[in-house]
Amino acid sequence: MSAPMWKSEVEKYIKLLENSAVEVLSNGLQGKSVSLLELVESIGEHLTSEDHEIRGRVIKLLSEVLGKLPITVLSPMEVKTMVTYLCERLQDHHSIQPQALKGILTLVTGNGSNLPEGCADMICRSIFKEVQVQTLSQTDRCAVYNIYSTLLSHKLPELQKMGNDFVFGFIQSMDTEKDPRNLLLAFHCARTIILNFSLGPFVEEMFEVTSCYFPIDFTPPPNDEFRITREDLISGLRGCLSASPEFGPLCVPLLLDKMQSDVQSAILDSLLTLAESAVVYGSKCIKEFQAPLYRCIKQEIFSPRTPELASAAETALTAMSAALSPQPGLSTEDSDVDVFIKEVMQDSKRHFLDEDLRLFVPSCRLLLALALGSDHACCAVVGQTVPLLEDLYNKFTGATQRKQIIEMLVKFLCSCKTFAGGKAPKVVSEMISSSLKILMSSTSQSNGTLTSAAVQGLGQVLTLPGVLTSEDMKTSCWCILEQVLNSEDKLVRSSCVEPCKEMMKVYPEISTEILPKLIEKINPEEGEAILPFVAIFSVHKSVISKTTEQLLSKLQQESQAMSESALQTCLWITSCLVDISVYARGNSDCVSVLSLETVPAVYRICASNAVSDNYSDVLSSPQVLQTLSVFIKNVTTLLDSGTYARLYTLVTKLYCEDSNSDTTQQKSFRPLQVDSPSVQTCLVTLLTPTLCSSPKQFTMPDIQKYRELLTDLSLRSSHDYTRSEAAKCLAGILNKAPDDEEMAVYLQQRRDFYVHTLTSTSTDTSCLQQCVWVTKALVMRGHKEANKFVNILLGLLDSEFLGDRAAEGVGVVLTVYEDVLNPSMHANIRMLYKQRFFTENSSRLTEGFQNASAGTKKNYLIALSHCLQSLPKSVLVRELPQLFPLLVQSLLCDNVQLQQSTMDALCTMITDAPDFLVKHVDSVIPQLLKLTTYKPAMRVRTSALRCLLELVSLPAPVILPYKPQVVRSLEGVLDDKKRLVRLEAVKARNEWCLLGEPGGKK
Amino acid sequence: MAGKLDNANPVIFEQSKERQVLPEEEDDDVTDKIDDREVFDMIRNINDPEHPLTLEELNVVENARVKVDDENNYVGIEFTPTIPHCSMATLIGLSIRVKLLRSLPPRFKVDVSITPGTHASEVAVNKQLADKERVAAALENSHLIEVVNQCLATRK
Structure with a gap:
């Protein structure tokens, strides 16, 4: 009944009348009202049509119908028939091939690993035989690669049976491919093939067909919708080149050649490719090219063109070292890497003897890179260099040289960190004691930079797992602490911060010993430098309770002192509490001590100060209260609802109930009453962090009371x-x-x-x-x-x-x-x-x-x-054009805040919506120039100059006409009375001077 | 650029820290004088013509060799070529001159010279740098100004 209907639809489709046939047929096939056989039979007459366009339409219809069907509709048998059928169509006229390929792709992706046995073989052979991939359009080539890629991921065993035929067929298909989208796919397929097929006689061909793209030189077109980057292609290709050891002898000469080129990106790419493939190519191959490779790498490290290149050279050298290292379990006597290390050592040693040590650091970088290659290499390098550096340290007496030497020494010692559990940490632990002596003696020298370097070095050595004996650990820690306690150099003390944090991780017991000494030193002279360390060492369950108690009593004491520095000292102490609350995050023992003991104590102290007759102004000053409020907030935001509720009850009792339990006080504490003295009411600052940090599920019982009191x-x-x-x-x-x-x-x-x-x-x-x-x-x-x-x-x-x-x-x-x-x-x-x-x-x-x-x-x-x-910026850029007239108005207003924020908005526009601003430079530039001499506020002048600097990024033809005017009027600003304004003026004027000049901005 | 570098492996010196902003510098009513450090900051980031390094990193310019007298409108700068035969000395001097031309108020008289005893043809170079007309003529030379501008461009 329905048969005539769908048949007429087919007719219509073929005569280019309507596209509804696809829908009708796919529904029909799904509802089983049409069978595949009937469909094929009915279109049979068109398939034998002499007009290839009609044949093409039929195949297109078939492909589209297949695309609409869920995979389960066709039985395996039917799938196989369709595949066979479509493969045969590939022999037909060339205009029909794309349609057939699309149909095949649909079947292949739809069925995945359920594709019947034999199909993959058949598809590939037909494509290899009938399709000349190079003649297809980009999308059709893409379909071919997609077919390969899907088959490779689902039907690998079947393809592997094809062996060389498949490899050769693929090589022919991807030859001369140029489109980046297709290349990405092709590289992906190639890597899978190289990894899973024996390339046999085609090693060279496979290498040629991929390596011809090296090094990748590709700049995506502007507004590229496909978003393929150069990096995508590079990593795709690198995956192919590094996939087989057989490529080694072919690839390394190519890389060597590119490393000697003048193009930096080519050198970088070569070095990184070497880094990725060295281990795959194996020791034999790397050994063969060792000398020339080393020369190139050394060149990059000794006279680095960019930091990026230098670090790429280091990674490449590390990979070489790894490749040359003996396999675990094999004999390690005089392995290839030992020979290599010996050579590099000899090469470097002479630089160690140079008087000005100018090539000392690069030589060390070479050796360090070698050390990172393997556990074995690390042992060898560290074993040889560390004694050498120790000798060197004793030979040089200058602080700068010694600093360089100990920095490198520490790096060598720390290189064993990469091989935790291996032999290297053991080697280091055997030789560390003499190095420690050097580091410790450096801390006691008068030069600040040397001391900080030594302290930082000690801090890093502390982190080495299982290297230090507990005795060494203790002496090193105290050596750092000595500086914390007694150094007068700000730089030295600040360089102790990180080592002390490390110390708390590996040796927290030390806090009980050091804290009393630190707390003793909280005085107006040294408090600022000492308190940050108090905070670091307090965060341990054994000490936190006692330390915070001591800090609070110190706070009370200081606040009562009548000295001028009292406020400053109190602020340091409260900031120290804030630091403690920050470090305590994640340490549940410490958080619970802070919430159950310290925070209530803070409230107690402040409240009793407020009711006392000779209350301290310092303790009720906004600055101190606000810092305390930050401390309380940091604690309350970490609490679970149970602990929070306890604290809430306590605070509410204190703030809202007249009769305080402490009966010794004469005056009552009523901080939320309007008629209370201000020394009480200002404590509302401390109420906020508790009241307003309640967890989401907490309902405040006294909300109405608080609402009324606070409103009033x-x-x-x-x-x-x-x-x-x-x-x-x-x-x-x-x-x-x-x-x-x-x-x-x-x-x-x-x-x-x-x-x-x-x-x-x-x-x-x-x-x-x-x-x-x-x-x-x-x-x-x-x-x-x-x-x-x-x-x-x-x-x-x-x-x-x-x-x-x-x-x-x-x-x-x-x-x-x-x-x-x-x-x-x-x-x-x-x-x-x-x-x-x-x-x-x-x-x-x-x-x-x-x-x-x-x-x-x-x-x-x-x-x-x-x-x-x-x-947010993105929204701002969208909205600004409509508001632009208002912005110009704002620039004319005599309000510093407004002018400044307007110029900020303007700066955003210059970078994010340049096209719009281009139309308005004529009104903006003169106005900005006027503001560069705005007398009342330097902030306005600097902002205007910053905007002018930003404007240089607009297209040159637009702004070049203003160059003479800008350069001339900024000349006056160079003599502004404020240095900060002059700085901006110098920057802006120089950029404008470079505009349109040879060698300057184009 | 010349195929062979004059000095392929220069010693690199540490850069000085950014100048700390003092409270009085943020006070609208105080006048800040132009001082040594301010002028040093103008020239320390000039790029070396040969290396991807600044003149400061090569110790070609030092804070101590910048003399500024704001009241008498005088700036004197001595620079030290990395090696006594440095062929780039004139170019470096010229770059410093141009940078200051663009950065200092016109009331200043600027002297740029080589640190005594650090260059083989010290006298000749100093003479060239002090000759106003020769400097002006050099700046007309489009190739030369291109190289100077490259030295002065801010590195991104």
């Missing part, structure tokens, strides 16, 4: 700092508060209050501040009421009194703060909230700007520039 405090406290800190804390809890009835009532009441209070003539800055933070909390979580609050805020931009603060408020809403409302404190942040804010409000801001009075116009520009600053 942020509005009515007489202390500026308290008000702003309270507003932040309020925002932190509103951001996470459950969105229930109470919240709705609260927000309604706040909104009414703001609308009522913040009129265009209002001057109530505290109310505005609270409004800004509440808005931020809501915008960040994407609350449904957020827009209403944003409207209030933006409405104020037109206000004469509060307009500029409202504009800054937009900045607050969009800025990420470290102390509240950030991801680490588990804040409730909606994805892309900044972008949303921008898209929802940008048009309102531009309109507002148009209608605003002259005095308030700049508020809109400032608000807008805050929006722009918070956008």
